[in-house]
Amino acid sequence: MSTNFLQTAGLTARYGDAQALFGIDFHIATGETVAIIGANGAGKSTFLKAITGLVKVAPGALTIDGKPWGGRSPGDIVRQGIALVPEGRRLFPSLTVEENLKMGAYAGRPGPWSLARLYTLFPILEEKRKVPATSLSGGQQQMVAIGRALMSNPRLLLCDEISLGLAPIVIKEIYDALPAIAAEGMSVAVVEQDVMVAQRVSRRLYCFQEGRVSLEGASDGFSREQISQAYFGIQT
Amino acid sequence: MTATVIRSTRGSQAVIAIAAALCLVAATLPLWGEPSWMREFVEIACYLIFAMMWNLLAGYGGMVSVGQQAFFGLGGYVMLALGNFGGINPFVAIPLAALVAALASLPVSKLAFRLQGGYFSIGTWVIAEVFRLSIANVAAVGGGSGTSLTALRGISRSTRENTTYWVALACVVASLALVYLFLRSKQGLALQAIRDSEVAAESQGVGVARMKLAVYVVAAFGCGMAGALYFVSNLRISPDAAFGVNWTAFAIFIVMIGGIGRIEGPVIGAVVFWALNKFFSDYGTWYQLGLGLLAILMTLFFREGLGGFVHRRLGFEMLPTRRILQLAPPAAPATASRLTPEVTA
Amino acid sequence: MTETIVQGLLLGGLYCLFSLGLSLMFGVMRLTNIAQGDLIVAGGFAAISIAPLVGGHFVVAGLVLLPLAFAVGYGLQRLVLNRTLGKDPLPSLVVTFGLSIVIQNLLLEVYSASPRSLEAGALSTGSIQLGEELFVGTLPLLILGVALAATLGLQLLFSLTPLGRAFRAVSDDREVAELMGVRSANVYAIATALATALIALAGLFQSLRTTVSPADGPLLLLFAFESVIIGGMGSFWGTFVGAMVLGVSQQVGFRFDPGWGVWFGHLVFLAVLIVRPNGLFPKTKG
Secondary structure, eight states: OOOEEEEEEEEEEEETTEEEEEEEEEEEETTOEEEEEEOTTSSHHHHHHHHTTSSOOOGGGEEETTEEOTTOOHHHHHHTTEEEEOTTOOOOTTSBHHHHHHHHTTTOOOSSOOHHHHHHHSHHHHHTTTSBGGGSOHHHHHHHHHHHHHTTOOSEEEEESTTTTOOHHHHHHHHHHHHHHHTTTOEEEEEESOHHHHHHHOSEEEEEETTEEEEEEEGGGOOHHHHHHHHHOSOO | OOEEEEOOOHHHHHHHHHHHHHHHHHHTHHHHSOHHHHHHHHHHHHHHHHHHHHIIIIIISOOOOSOTHHHHHHHHHHHHHHHHTTOOOHHHHHHHHHHHHHHHHHHHHHHHTTSOHHHHHHHHHHHHHHHHHHHTTOGGGTGGGOEEOOTTTTSOHHHHHHHHHHHHHHHHHHHHHHHHHHHHSHHHHHHHHHHHOHHHHHHTTOOHHHHHHHHHHHHHHHHHHHHHHHHHHHOEEOHHHHSOTHHHHHHHHHHHHHOTTSTHHHHHHHHHHHHHHHHHGGGTHHHHHHHHHHHHHHHHHOTTHHHHHHHHHHSSOSSOOSOEEEESSOOOGGGOOOSOTTOOO | OHHHHHHHHHHHHHHHHHHHHHHHHHHHHOOOOTTHHHHHHHHHHHHHHHGGGGTSOHHHHHHHHHHHHHHHHHHHHHHTGGGGOSSOSHHHHHHHHHHHHHHHHHHHHHHOSSOBOOOOTHHHHOEEEOSSSOEEEHHHHHHHHHHHHHHHHHHHHHHHSHHHHHHHHHHHOHHHHHHTTOOHHHHHHHHHHHHHHHHHHHHHHHHHHSOBOGGGHHHHHHHHHHHHHHHOSSOHHHHHHHHHHHHHHHHHHHHHOTTTHHHHHHHHHHHHHHHOTTOSSOOOOO
């Protein structure tokens, strides 16, 4: 049993004018892959933003290695080894592929990831390293976004809807790369709308509904009905 | 469930009633007041009208112009040309000059609207400078050193001053009514929708570009009127006085003090400005420096201005422009809950 | 004609230095600094005040002035301008406009309204022969050289260094840049610090080449702005070329009538705005 290096307890957060999260209890262990599913507006993205410091939370609501880290700046969080692949990729349009990847290493956290290693994982990126990042295809852009997050040498990689808008074959390609990425004990949390994909790639899953956790447990331990109830909040 | 649309509150009705009474009293000022009071009023009226137009542009239209003096100066020169060369009574020429300024704003907008945000601001300033330098090259109006309004010669001083005062009062009331009715109209509501979210307004079928143009033209009309009025009262015009950026500087100050994006803001600001001017203008550079500093501090720490402060304290808007949807059962209008997010009281 | 163009290009060198700071601040944080011109004038006056304290030579004065300006710019952004940033450009415009008024009146109070200049020594009278009848002043040539170097330096800083990448990243997407550990408040402050140092350099040269007086600021702002817009917002080279176009335009106008120089420059600016609203070197969308 490995330790839960990151944990949230009763995490609440506001997004804009409205409260978006109402007491989220979440934990993830070293080397674990967890999925977060839920409908649009269930609070999944806000939760990832809360963990990474983009949305402010109470100090005690987020603990890393047992110490309170809530309310810290995104820079402080990334230096603790938490990296986010944001929804919609959000690459820097005026930077080339390689410059985008270098931005990922801005915090200067030591670790195994380097440009060379990334280019071994995604050879196409080396070929295209000098072109503007946003001129790539959707799947290649997603590789850059993941690569950029990896360059910070995270202990926990948060992936927000990385399959959105991509062809099924590309989605498969990207998710097939995940085990290799996580091989060295990195934890991964994926936010997914596609429940099948989420169940396949994760060991445990959380289902969010209207800012609360409606279901939690082993990914293969739920029936279709249980999930759909937790997902939509209606009896089927 | 029934709902009523509330367009005024008891408080706002009282404000309008008091304002109307004040206007009546003000109209009799020439009978009992000092001539210097009238001159002072005319001057502050020009600042007020100019500031109202700047508020309309920046506070409602999102266009932070630093070049409205282009239309102010144009209004002044057109009035002078109509009076001196056209034989038109300068008082009659005031609305005509405003109209010319509004017409001129159409081609000017084609240039200015190519720039956005802060670059729009400086772009409008360049345009005002082009106006100034061009007029300075017209010998018929005295070039760079300017000229005098001769059309009012032969009218007795007291008649001229009384008429100027009444015209100024009428201009202020007309500008207030113009802005108030414009903002309460369908276009005005659309404008406030644009201010709150351009994308959302566009998706609701509000033609953002057309609305911005409408605001720009209305503001040019008002600034042209202010300029014509100012130089009827002043009797002497020069490019530097007519197209000086000082006009915008004072307008920004007046609006930021009074509260940007509210109709009563410039009125409150103009009163404060008048008072400060009266007591501190002898301090010259230090006074100007203080005004600049005050504008900075208001923007940084007190963006709602005095108007917003009063609004929060009173709990009602003096001149509401929004339509408030009130769900039954009806309560006293003054305490009606508003559907706008900005109300915190 | 050659004479006019050469003089225009030399004038453009000065305008380039006026405009680089404006271009830099707008590029990194979409902040339009209305006080740009007044800061240039303030830089000129500061150089005039510093020079006698350090033995009178303008180079030494510059060496003292630039770090000072850098610090002032950093503080200005950190303490004041960072509070005005956001989607709405109004707060930053009003604050920099207010700052412009404050600086003008402060200079007026301290230095009075009369124009002043900084003694350049032998440099101000020296000239170099380029053609049979074409002489160019050493000082204007030096200014053009510095403008070229500053443009090249900024371009290299932006395209090759980690700081330059951070500048471009916060400009593209501040939130994501912060996710990578970029402290945008600090990056913005460094941008304004650099811009202010360039502004001070421009002011130093302005006071060497002609004169500075407290009321000059707005006109210098307009020149800086016109250079940026004519060039387009694609690169610092665009700003450089824009400044050259403006310098030559003014010089051509000046040839026709001494009163027309500035006016003709404005007209060329408006013409570019009509024909090429995105400038001569528009920003290419990635």
